Amino acid sequence: MTKTNSYVDDTKMQLIDLNALNRFPIRLSNYDSENGNENFVLGIECVLEYANNLHVIDAEIQRQGQWVPWAGNLMKCTYCGHEYVDYVECKNFCGNCGAKMSVEVDKE
Numbered sequence: 001m002t003k004t005n006s007y008v009d010d011t012k013m014q015l016i017d018l019n020a021l022n023r024f025p026i027r028l029s030n031y032d033s034e035n036g037n038e039n040f041v042l043g044i045e046c047v048l049e050y051a052n053n054l055h056v057i058d059a060e061i062q063r064q065g066q067w068v069p070w071a072g073n074l075m076k077c078t079y080c081g082h083e084y085v086d087y088v089e090c091k092n093f094c095g096n097c098g099a100k101m102s103v104e105v106d107k108e
């Protein structure tokens with residue numbers, strides 16, 4: 001019987017942010033050495049060393065948004081909420097957050 005974590009779909013590759021993982025606050029150089037368990041922290045170091053030796057794929061975060069009519073002449077990016085008077089100049093991408101706009105919403 002295989003034990004599964006409900007957060008992990010092991011049928012698909014799931015990407016994580018290695019830089020964020022490396023900022024995990026409990027490290028050998030930063031833990032309560034008087035009250036903490038060194039073996040526990042060594043386990044953390046072991047997992048981080050393992051993660052840092054995995055194959056690295058450079059990835060960009062894909063932001064997806066839509067233009068929606070907003071007050072008066074304004075159009076609003078659904079991803080960041082930035083408002084534009086003339087959104088046509090940046091129709092395919094939000095100039096504020098860089099979100100890709102896949103579906104155009106008519107102003108009327």
Ligand SMILES: [Zn+2]
Nearest residue numbers: 077080094097
């Ligand atoms: Zn935006």
